[in-house]
Structure formats: structure tokens, C-alpha cells
Amino acid sequence: MGVLDDRVVCVAGAARGIGQAAAVAVANQGASVIGLDLNTEGLATTTELVEKAGTRMWATTCDVTDRAAVGTAIDSGAEQLGGVHGLVTAPMVFTPMSFLETTQEQLMRDLGVMVAGPMNLMQAAVPHMQRAGWGKIVNFGSVAATLGSARHASYAAAKDAVRGLSHVAAREFAADDITVNIVCPVARTPSADVSAGDLGPNGWDLIIAQTPKGRIAEPEDIAGVIAFLLSPASDFVTGRTLFVDGGMGSFW
Numbered sequence: 001m002g003v004l005d006d007r008v009v010c011v012a013g014a015a016r017g018i019g020q021a022a023a024v025a026v027a028n029q030g031a032s033v034i035g036l037d038l039n040t041e042g043l044a045t046t047t048e049l050v051e052k053a054g055t056r057m058w059a060t061t062c063d064v065t066d067r068a069a070v071g072t073a074i075d076s077g078a079e080q081l082g083g084v085h086g087l088v089t090a091p092m093v094f095t096p097m098s099f100l101e102t103t104q105e106q107l108m109r110d111l112g113v114m115v116a117g118p119m120n121l122m123q124a125a126v127p128h129m130q131r132a133g134w135g136k137i138v139n140f141g142s143v144a145a146t147l148g149s150a151r152h153a154s155y156a157a158a159k160d161a162v163r164g165l166s167h168v169a170a171r172e173f174a175a176d177d178i179t180v181n182i183v184c185p186v187a188r189t190p191s192a193d194v195s196a197g198d199l200g201p202n203g204w205d206l207i208i209a210q211t212p213k214g215r216i217a218e219p220e221d222i223a224g225v226i227a228f229l230l231s232p233a234s235d236f237v238t239g240r241t242l243f244v245d246g247g248m249g250s251f252w
């Protein structure tokens with residue numbers, strides 16, 4: 001028996017990294033998973049992992065910037081699995097770029113995937129949560145925004161924008177027993193490899209040197225906190241940012 005038995009969690013960005021680990025973590029707690037991503041092959045892998053954990057996953061290829069497609073995907077998943085009670089908005093894109101060279105196209109791309117995407121997902125998922133009388137949403141910020149990492153202008157803009165969006169959603173949906181929280185992780189994933197690699201060949205060593213815990217998290221280290229924020233144990237936590245970064249960005 002798990003704390004998420006009979007719950008359905010939609011994980012966008014479920015094909016790899018933190019999204020994939022979150023899908024497995026909630027499955028381990030008994031939840032079924034609606035998995036969305038652009039990467040069909042990765043979704044198939046996640047489906048296998050979720051089924052191995054003992055629950056069901058309904059997956060579909062979906063671009064989170066396409067509002068209509070997101071609505072159709074979430075409604076279909078809800079029909080297949082019995083509603084939507086949790087939402088994890090993990091999609092990301094990242095291209096390192098100096099502030100002055102960041103183009104309008106890159107800025108709009110990043111805001112599209114990491115601000116309009118979560119907005120589309122929340123607008124599609126929340127009516128299902130309101131019907132269920134309970135909901136849990138996890139969005140993602142970044143220490144790249146709170147610390148102001150060089151060469152992350154468009155990414156950081158999107159990551160702090162989604163925190164603002166989350167604060168408003170937390171306030172508007174509190175009366176529906178829907179919580180909205182933000183996780184700022186640092187974990188070894190393909191996108192984080194690009195960010196670390198941009199610091200130089202010893203990029204991860206430089207990051208570890210600034211991390212009091214003295215190591216880099218794996219996606220599974222982050223997934224446990226996400227599962228907590230999707231569980232009844234966190235019912236009175238909303239509008240908050242949790243830094244899951246080994247202490248790197250949180251001591252200020």
C-alpha cells in the first residue's frame with residue numbers, strides 16, 4: 001500500500017531525467033502515471049519502469065507549448081486512468097548563451113517551454129483536480145535564476161517567471177485543496193551535463209566544490225522530494241520553493 005494509491009499523476013517531461021525519476025517514485029507510492037514528452041522512445045522506457053513498479057502508465061507524445069494538444073492529452077489520460085490528482089511540469093530546454101548574444105527567438109523558446117508549458121499543463125489539469133477535490137502541482141525553478149548563473153539569461157528568466165506563476169496559482173487554488181510548489185533541483189541529467197560542460201571540462205568538479213553535500217544528486221534524489229510534495233504529508237505546504245541542491249544555492 002502506498003500513500004498515492006488510486007491517485008493519477010501527470011508527469012510532463014517524463015521521458016528522462018527528473019521527470020522519469022518522478023514517474024517511477026510516484027508509481028512506487030501507488031500512483032498511475034499520465035506521461036507526456038516529445039521523446040516517444042524515452043516514454044516507452046519510462047512506461048516499462050512504471051509498470052515494473054506495479055502501476056499503469058498512459059503515455060503520449062505531446063509538445064507542452066501546444067495548448068490544445070496538452071488539453072487533449074490530459075483529458076484522454078484522465079479518462080483512461082481515472083482523473084488527475086497530481087501534476088509535475090518537468091520539460092526544459094537549455095542553450096548556454098552570453099547575455100548580449102541571447103536572441104529574441106531563444107528567449108521566446110525558453111519562455112514557451114518553461115512558462116507557457118506549465119501554464120498550459122496547469123490550466124488543463126486543475127479542472128480535474130477541482131472535480132476530485134484534491135490536487136498537487138510541482139513546478140521547477142532553478143538556482144541558475146536565484147543565483148544568476150552566467151550564460152543562462154533566457155533560461156533563468158523562464159525559471160523565475162514560473163515561480164511567479166506558481167505563487168498566483170497557489171493562492172487561487174488553495175480553497176480547492178490544490179497545492180502548488182516549486183522545486184529548485186541540481187541533479188545529473190542530460191541537460192545539466194550541458195550546463196556543467198559549459199563551465200569547462202571540469203564543470204561538475206567546480207559545481208561539487210560549491211555544494212556543501214560534496215556530491216551531485218541523481219534524479220532519484222530529487223524524485224523523493226517531488227513524491228512528498230504530491231502526497232498528503234505536504235497538504236499544508238503551498239506556494240513554497242524547495243531547494244534540493246545539496247546546500248549549494250540555499251544559504252543566502
Ligand SMILES: NC(=O)c1ccc[n+]([C@@H]2O[C@H](COP(=O)([O-])OP(=O)(O)OC[C@H]3O[C@@H](n4cnc5c(N)ncnc54)[C@H](O)[C@@H]3O)[C@@H](O)[C@H]2O)c1
Pocket residue numbers: 012013014015016017018019036037038039042062063064065089090091092093113140141142143144184185186187188189190191192
Ligand atoms: N537537472 C538539473 O540540475 C536542474 C537544475 C535546475 C532546474 N531543473 C529543472 O528540472 C526540470 C527537469 O530537468 P531535467 O534536468 O530532468 O531535464 P532533462 O533535459 O533531463 O529532461 C527534460 C525533458 O523535457 C522534454 N521536453 C523538452 N521540451 C519539451 C516540450 N516542448 N514538450 C514536451 N516535453 C519536452 C525532453 O524531451 C526531456 O525528456 C526542468 O524544469 C529543469 O528546468 C533541473
